Amino acid sequence: FFFFLFSGLIGRSWAMVFAAGGFKVKLYDIAQEQLTSALENIRKQMKEMEKSGFLKGALSAEQQLALINICTDLKAAVEGATFIQECTPENLELKKKIFDQLDLIVGNNVILSSSTSCLLPSKLFTGLKHVKQCIVSHPVNPPYFVPLVEIVPHPETDPSTTERTYALMKKIGQSPVKLNREIEGFVLNRLQYAVISEAWRLVAEGVISPTDLDLVMSDGLGMRYAFIGPLETMHLNAEGVSNYCERYAEGMRLVLNTFGPVPEFSGETVQKVNQALSEKIPVVPKVLDARRKWRDECLTGLAKLKTQMKSD
Secondary structure, rough: EEEEOOOOOHHHHHHHHHHOOOOOEEEOOHHHHHHHHHHHHHHEEEHHHHHHHOOOOOOHHHHHHHHEEEEEOOOOOOHHOHHHHOOOOOOOOHHHHHHHHHHOOOOOOOHHHHEOOOOOHHHOOOOOOOOHHEEEEEEEOOOOOOEEEEEOOOOOOOOHHHHHHHHHHOOOEEEEEEOOOOOOOOHHHHHHHHHHHHHHHHOOOOOOOOOHHHHHHHHHHHHHHHOOHHHHHHHHHHOOOOHHHHHHHHHHHHHHHOOOOOOOOOOOOHHHHHHHHHHOOOOOHHHHHHHHHHHHHHHHHHHHHHHHHHOO
């Protein structure tokens, strides 16, 4: 069975993904009340999704809930686990402390995995006795609705750790990708930051309004990118990639050479973007939560559509 460290948003979502795959899950946290409320939250979400027909997996909500146990004792939680997914806040010292503790109590067969979105494996795992069993499995928030998982090895990670993690992620219905080596920001955030960076410059230079900028992505590029990536887009937008490069390389270089420096993400543009977005979605917890719920419903619908299209 599988064991998740800490019962925050990502930990809860991971627990649901594994339970949907039919696996036994232990959710660990230091505070009992955190765990009780996490379990309640999971129950509520699963029941709602079952009602609307969006529950993942072949088991009913009750059957899935029965697979999730909670635990406040680290040693007891680790017992029998074959895969441990750490989901603590993005703080290097905290994560290192956790892995130091785990390193002392796990056997030689368990995989130690981190949900970190930007901390490099070499910073997290170097010096651990079980470093060969350590890996980063970076999900996309929220992992229950967005299947991508970036698998990033430490330079000393055993290839079998990578293979086992990849196979496990496939088995629970996620879409794992393997990075051959670690790199700042991994791949998803490097692509995301490249888009954010140019979006920011275009708004800062007064080329387009913040709301229209978002529309370029949601009703333009994003329509394609929900199904195919940028490289396949090139392939299909010409007679293959070689032909695309023959046709468009000069134009791409011309445009790319006009890109400005990395923005500071401060000052006037922050106010401009914040104002536009706050008019559309006021920064009030209730409104933000409702919008996030709407986003997750859209993602669920899209995931369902993609699965349907694959099976067709």
